[in-house]
Amino acid sequence: MQFASDNTSGVPGPVLESLGRANEGYAMGYGGDALTTQVRDRLRDLFEAPQAEVRLVTTGTAANALALAVLTPPWGAIWCHDAAHIECDECGAPEFFVGGAKLITMPGDHGRIVADTLDNSLARAPRSVHNIQPAALSLSNLTEAGTLYDPDHLARLCTVARRHGLGVHLDGARFANALAASGASPAEASWKAGVDVLCLGGTKNGLMGAEAVMIFDPARAAEFDLRRKRAGHLLSKHRYLAAQFLPWLGDGLWLTLAQRANAAAERLAKGLAALPGVTLRHPVEGNMIFVDWPEDLARHLRTNGAVFYDAPGPGTPPTSGARLVASWDTDPRQIDAFLQLARDIPADAMAAGTG
Numbered sequence: 001m002q003f004a005s006d007n008t009s010g011v012p013g014p015v016l017e018s019l020g021r022a023n024e025g026y027a028m029g030y031g032g033d034a035l036t037t038q039v040r041d042r043l044r045d046l047f048e049a050p051q052a053e054v055r056l057v058t059t060g061t062a063a064n065a066l067a068l069a070v071l072t073p074p075w076g077a078i079w080c081h082d083a084a085h086i087e088c089d090e091c092g093a094p095e096f097f098v099g100g101a102k103l104i105t106m107p108g109d110h111g112r113i114v115a116d117t118l119d120n121s122l123a124r125a126p127r128s129v130h131n132i133q134p135a136a137l138s139l140s141n142l143t144e145a146g147t148l149y150d151p152d153h154l155a156r157l158c159t160v161a162r163r164h165g166l167g168v169h170l171d172g173a174r175f176a177n178a179l180a181a182s183g184a185s186p187a188e189a190s191w192k193a194g195v196d197v198l199c200l201g202g203t204k205n206g207l208m209g210a211e212a213v214m215i216f217d218p219a220r221a222a223e224f225d226l227r228r229k230r231a232g233h234l235l236s237k238h239r240y241l242a243a244q245f246l247p248w249l250g251d252g253l254w255l256t257l258a259q260r261a262n263a264a265a266e267r268l269a270k271g272l273a274a275l276p277g278v279t280l281r282h283p284v285e286g287n288m289i290f291v292d293w294p295e296d297l298a299r300h301l302r303t304n305g306a307v308f309y310d311a312p313g314p315g316t317p318p319t320s321g322a323r324l325v326a327s328w329d330t331d332p333r334q335i336d337a338f339l340q341l342a343r344d345i346p347a348d349a350m351a352a353g354t355g
């Protein structure tokens with residue numbers, strides 16, 4: 001019953017088979033191989049962006065930090081949600097890779113920034129020589145709350161950012177889950193809404209460790225290349241990164257895998273919502289669930305083999321809660337066993353706090 005994260009999942013057969021095929025013979029390094037060119041062309045086609053530049057790296061943190069570095073000068077400020085991964089879980093990588101940027105965090109219900117709040121914040125931002133300079137807006141889709149920005153909401157935020165002279169970065173660690181949930185096209189959910197650089201996550205959706213940075217303004221690619229190299233994120237055996245993407249993007253596998261993860265989360269959320277004392281903290285719009293539940297229930301589930309991260313709720317002291325993440329390979333039987341376990345918690349355990 002593994003619900004810690006979608007990065008705990010395995011790699012689907014077509015991706016492993018593609019790696020095996022890529023292992024034949026020799027290929028130029030550092031992205032000079034034929035597979036890398038095929039991935040670029042495939043992504044340009046899928047995103048209706050023939051001029052876009054595509055760069056592959058191995059982690060989402062590197063993708064985010066490097067993408068933000070080409071949007072933000074060392075004296076720049078990056079606006080983001082206060083629960084953003086770049087704020088909470090990247091150990092200062094964006095600030096480091098930019099060379100001194102400051103993250104300006106904002107509230108927003110269910111992990112989403114509201115356009116008026118962003119507009120007001122940017123309008124009040126001082127811009128004298130004494131101040132860090134507004135430079136970029138960073139959004140995540142899915143958000144870190146597992147919710148969705150639809151293209152209209154995304155476009156409103158990008159319009160505000162543009163009006164204040166900011167570039168827009170989209171952390172798409174779960175972009176496929178967002179597309180699968182919204183039905184939007186890749187272009188509508190990115191550059192057509194106003195996104196300048198998209199970090200398209202593969203690792204959480206079946207790939208072994210591969211992320212594609214899509215730079216919709218090709219003029220920014222040269223700087224990205226130099227930053228990627230000096231960060232140590234230009235792989236010499238680059239064909240093995242590209243080989244992961246080809247089957248994934250080939251016949252829509254990326255969306256099929258994301259739909260499976262989303263459906264698994266929907267199944268789990270439905271069962272959780274029916275349990276006494278359990279509430280869903282955010283709408284479940286992709287493959288992540290946040291619940292508020294009794295500590296005894298969490299303890300009972302963990303004692304019996306369930307794996308998940310705690311996610312304390314608001315308030316002082318914080319309420320007991322958890323994040324549960326479904327993956328492309330989450331087995332419905334795992335979900336049913338987890339829910340049955342939750343239903344079977346001994347009544348006295350809840351009462352005595354020994355569940």
Ligand SMILES: Cc1ncc(COP(=O)(O)O)c(C=O)c1O
Pocket residue numbers: 007058059060061062064085140143144171173174203
């Ligand atoms: C929203 C989001 N962005 C970025 C990342 C970074 O990915 P990585 O752990 O590969 O650095 C994660 C990690 O899971 C994530 O959840």
Ligand SMILES: C[C@H](O)[C@H](N)C(=O)O
Pocket residue numbers: 004005006007085089
């Ligand atoms: C939080 C952790 O860093 C990882 N991004 C995850 O979502 O599991």
